[in-house]
Amino acid sequence: xxxxxxxxxxxxxxxxxxxxxxxxxxxxxxxxxxxxxxxxxxxxxxxxxxxxxxxxxxxxxxxxxxxxxxxxxxxxxxxxxxxxxxxxxxxxxxxxxxxxxxxxxxxxxxxxxxxxxxxxxxxxxxxxxxxxxxxxxxxxxxxxxxxxxxxxxxxxxxxxxxxxxxxxxxxxxxxxxxxxxxxxxxxxxxxxxxxxxxxxxxxxxxxxxxxxxxxxxxxxxxxxxxxxxxxxxxxxxxxxxxxxxxxxxxxxxxxxxxxxxxxxxxxxxxxxxxxxxxxxxxxxxxxxxxxxxxxxxxxxxxxxxxxxxxxxxxxxxxxxxxxxxxxxxxxxxxxxxxxxxxxxxxxxxxxxxxxxxxxxxx
Numbered sequence: 001x002x003x004x005x006x007x008x009x010x011x012x013x014x015x016x017x018x019x020x021x022x023x024x025x026x027x028x029x030x031x032x033x034x035x036x037x038x039x040x041x042x043x044x045x046x047x048x049x050x051x052x053x054x055x056x057x058x059x060x061x062x063x064x065x066x067x068x069x070x071x072x073x074x075x076x077x078x079x080x081x082x083x084x085x086x087x088x089x090x091x092x093x094x095x096x097x098x099x100x101x102x103x104x105x106x107x108x109x110x111x112x113x114x115x116x117x118x119x120x121x122x123x124x125x126x127x128x129x130x131x132x133x134x135x136x137x138x139x140x141x142x143x144x145x146x147x148x149x150x151x152x153x154x155x156x157x158x159x160x161x162x163x164x165x166x167x168x169x170x171x172x173x174x175x176x177x178x179x180x181x182x183x184x185x186x187x188x189x190x191x192x193x194x195x196x197x198x199x200x201x202x203x204x205x206x207x208x209x210x211x212x213x214x215x216x217x218x219x220x221x222x223x224x225x226x227x228x229x230x231x232x233x234x235x236x237x238x239x240x241x242x243x244x245x246x247x248x249x250x251x252x253x254x255x256x257x258x259x260x261x262x263x264x265x266x267x268x269x270x271x272x273x274x275x276x277x278x279x280x281x282x283x284x285x286x287x288x289x290x291x292x293x294x295x296x297x298x299x300x301x302x303x304x305x306x307x308x309x310x311x312x313x314x315x316x317x318x319x320x321x322x323x324x325x326x327x328x329x330x331x332x333x334x335x336x337x338x339x340x341x342x343x344x345x346x347x348x349x350x351x352x353x354x355x356x357x358x359x360x361x362x
Contacts, residue, residue: 008068008200008204008207008269009269009274009275009280010262010265010266010268010269011061011064011065011068011283012280012283012284013265013268013269013274013279013280013283014057014061014261014262014265014283015058015061015065015282015283015284015286016279016280016282016283017057017265017283018054018057018058018061018283018286019058019282019283019286019289019290020282020327021051021054021057022054022055022058022290022293023289023293023326023327023330024323024326024327025051025054026293026297027297027306027322027323027326028047028319028323029051030297030298030306030307030310030311030312031306031310031311031312031313031314031319031322032312032314032316032319033312033313033314033315033316034312036315036316036319052254053254053257053258053261055108055181055186055189056189056251056254056255056257056258057258057261058108058286059108059111059112059115059181059186059187059189059190059193060189060190060192060193060196060255060258061193062112062115062116062190062193063115063119063138063189063190063191063192063193063194063195063196063197064193064194064196064197064200065197066087066090066116066119066194066197067119067123067138067193067194067195067197067198067201068197068198068200068201069083070083070084070087070119070120070123070197071123071134071197071198071201072201078123078124078127082361084120084123084124085359085360085361086359086361087116087117087119087120088117088120088359089355089356089358089359089361090113090116091113091114091116091117091120092113092359093113093287093355094109094110094112094113094116094287095109095110095113095114097109097287097291098110098113100300100301101291101294101295101300101301102178102180102294102300104178105172105178105179105180106169106172106173106176106178106179106180106181106182106183107180107181108180108181108290109287109290110173110181111181111182111183111186111187111190112190114173114183114187115183115187115190115191116190118141118187118190118191119138119190119191119194122134122137122138122141122194123137125137133198134198135195135198135199135202138191138192138194138195138198139191139192139195141188141191141194142188142189142191142192142195143188144188145183145184145185145187145188145191146185146188146248146251146252147185147245147248148184148185149184149185149247149248149251150243150244150245150247150248151243152174152175152182152184152185153247153248155175159177161175161176161177162174162175162176185248185251188251189251189254189255189258192255196259196262207266208266208269208270212266213263213266213267213270214263216259216260216262216263216266217259217260217263217264219256219259220255220256220257220258220259220260220261220262220263221256221260222256223252223253223255223256223259224253224256224257224260225256227249227252227253227256228246228249228253231245231246231248231249231252232245232246278331278334278335281334281335281337282330282331282334285334285337288334288337289330289333289334292330292333293330296329297326306326
């Protein structure tokens with residue numbers, strides 16, 4: 001019997017915060033004048049440091065949300081599972097939009113799309129071979145993908161793109177000229193997110209307990225503080241002159257911060273009623289926001305955007321109000337999104353219908 005899935009609103013809060021951080025991060029990075037980009041400046045360096053946690057959060061959340069919903073239909077046959085069908089459809093959509101917006105690079109949408117495909121493949125393997133718990137599949141995938149960074153770290157800053165002698169669009173997936181979010185090691189966050197999604201579903205009625213919150217928080221804290229020491233222990237026994245485990249400690253540090261962030265947001269959901277709000281709606285429409293921000297900021301598809309006129313031209317005195325205005329634009333967009341969808345229904349509905357038929361979704 002399928003266990004009813006309890007909605008966990010802290011995930012939507014996390015998605016909303018992550019997409020808003022992405023918006024402000026991209027806007028400031030693109031428009032702030034070069035003279036103010038001083039790594040020795042406390043405010044700029046703090047902003048730059050915190051910005052580094054945005055993509056790990058976003059990629060981890062993807063794994064959490066998709067897997068949490070996927071195994072809600074765990075009793076169904078793999079080929080008939082509606083979540084499996086929607087997952088393949090979502091992957092195609094993400095990869096399509098990723099290349100349409102930035103055809104020459106491998107960016108976050110493609111990385112997420114391939115991440116969902118990997119989750120589906122591992123879930124299919126689990127359905128065939130049920131000896132090993134599902135969360136272990138994702139854990140091993142996450143560890144394996146993170147571990148590849150010790151190899152790719154040696155290539156950083158070189159033009160020794162990998163795989164060698166392959167087309168650039170293939171190299172960009174791993175290490176190429178335009179590898180913005182390469183599968184290795186970035187997709188590791190999605191795998192660990194999938195693992196966390198399995199645990200959330202398994203213990204969904206205990207998620208808001210202080211025991212679960214504290215375990216999540218202190219696991220993250222341990223990873224942030226001690227992961228390098230743990231990896232150095234492995235290094236002492238298994239490292240070579242070429243391969244060092246400690247070189248990818250930063251990946252686990254970021255994952256630790258994400259876990260602490262999740263623990264904090266579970267507390268927020270536990271203490272406050274946030275079930276219906278515009279803020280949650282923002283997190284439920286991240287793909288729409290991402291696509292439109294690419295068009296508005298970078299001029300994707302149209303060729304003209306804010307980047308065209310304001311690239312590195314806004315002073316520190318105007319960057320905060322300008323960023324707020326940029327964020328408000330998207331908040332208002334989401335507030336009236338249903339209105340816009342209604343007006344565009346003559347285009348959106350037929351496309352959605354044809355896509356559903358293609359993937360066998362009724």
